[in-house]
Amino acid sequence: MSSLAWIDFDEVERQRALRIMALLDEREGRDELGLGSIRDSIADHLFPGTSTIQTRLRYMLFVPWIMRTLEHRDLAAAQLRSEARALEVRLADALKAGGEQYGIIGRDAGARLQRLPSSVYWSGLGAWRIRTFPGSVDSLFASLPALTRRRHPVDLDGLAEGGNVDPVWARTLPAAPADLLQKTTFRLTTEEAQFIVDRLLNAQAGSLISFLAREAVEVDCDYIWAHPRLAEFPHFARRLVHHGEIFSQIMHGAALLYNMTLSELRGRDDWTKEYGRRIAAWSEEIQPTLARGWSLDEFWDVIKHPGHSIRPAAKRFVTEWLELVAGSAPQIAALPSARRLVEMRERQLKTTQSRYLNRSVRDRWTGASGVNRLTFRWHQARSHLKDLIDAS
Incomplete structure (x- = not known):
């Protein structure tokens, strides 16, 4: 059985490794x-920002929304990683509860899910400047405690838009639905679609x-x-x-x-x-x-x-x-x-x-x-x- 491991690649190397892993799984x-x-x-x-293993566009919002729920949790990096995984697995159940059948990452795997939505969409989130944090998912977990204590990063994209921005996500990221992890669908709201278009045109x-x-x-x-x-x-x-x-x-x-x-x-x-x-x-x-x-x-x-x-x-x-x-x-x-x-x-x-x-x-x-x-x-x-x- 083949496997790849890393300590903390830069984002380009990390995504290249993930692409190799995707090929090994095919x-x-x-x-x-x-x-x-x-x-x-x-x-x-x-x-x-696209990849062959992406499924539906709303994951570009699902991932930031899930990660945001962890931003004020006083947990070690390993615990944050475990919590995020559990939430990403729950998202698959919420999509099934919402009536979706196709494009659900982890629809059949459940808790055995290996390739999480965050790993599939992380590079795209950066390419579209929905994600302003420059590092990998793991480095985000390691950095979250410090990031949540300071909310005033120097970010050229944010300065161009005016005002301070979130140190991890675009300032204009729409709010998550209240029932996101209970019942949801892939259908974007008009506000969410406009946000994504704006991000694309900006980035x-x-x-x-x-x-x-x-x-x-x-x-x-x-x-x-x-x-x-x-x-x-x-x-x-x-x-x-x-x-x-x-x-x-x-x-x-x-x-x-x-x-x-x-x-x-x-x-x-x-x-x-x-x-x-x-x-x-x-x-x-x-x-x-x-x-x-x-x-x-x-x-x-x-x-x-x-x-x-x-x-x-x-x-x-x-x-x-x-x-x-x-x-x-x-x-x-x-x-x-x-x-x-x-x-x-x-x-x-x-x-x-x-x-x-x-x-x-x-x-x-x-x-x-x-x-x-x-x-x-x-x-x-x-x-x-x-x-x-x-x-x-």
Whole structure:
């Protein structure tokens, strides 16, 4: 059983560790070919503060409300941590009592819950400046006694708004409902929705999620590049979406080929045939994209993000795959150089756990790993935007 431990990472490292833990918990890892840093760079530009393990937007308020109930408790850090956990578990019961069925963190786990809402949303709370405290959840518990004794921090965000701010949360955070831990729902009030929009515009004014939150138009599309108002997006976001669409489409072929070759190694003719069909369809769809041309140099420049470092090996893999696709897209499934490129990339990343090399690992493979196109967290962002629109 794998585990990760830390004493007190800075927040960036802590969230990175949590993302790794999320991947370890998933039945099939999504980043089989090491494209995660590229994917997350794009996603964090477009939809900062989101993550693939977030469910509903009101957790951005549930977490501060729960933590605020502990601010005046004269308890040691370990006791505060235990109290907070108990309250977060109770929140799941309150949501069920309110009639919610989907998106509840800990709905089935109950007291066995491992990934608390606070850990899932902590980074986003900071990115949206709902949380003004700069440290981790654990460092907050250690600091609470001192923080509650002094309520006058120096905070540029707060000074810009006027007056003093809470040392932990945004000054304008709405009050929690009185029955929060007895019966509640995911539906935001109008005041709560406006608070979140204001926080987004204050903290992430140039992001696409802020633009879409301000516009408040509900859409139903699977990919952000299919958004009906794409032409109205801010220039930087429109440019990034354009590059993201091409990257997602081109690299999807590598993922399909990876799954096809594993199917062959497993001796599963039915899986192999299905992936062969999907690769053939992909090779037809990719032709118009290749005809338009794509500047990788411009792509690497556009997606640069301070929170992510893209390794040379990842860039080299993308470059070499693009060259193979541009020259032989219709024959890619049978191309030895393409098969070799995908295999060597996976072996480099997984070493002894490579499904190509380790038969026992391969035999546990269930037939699909990372086969969906990259969406750069559009599904989570779309859910959050819908919650804003549905506020009442």
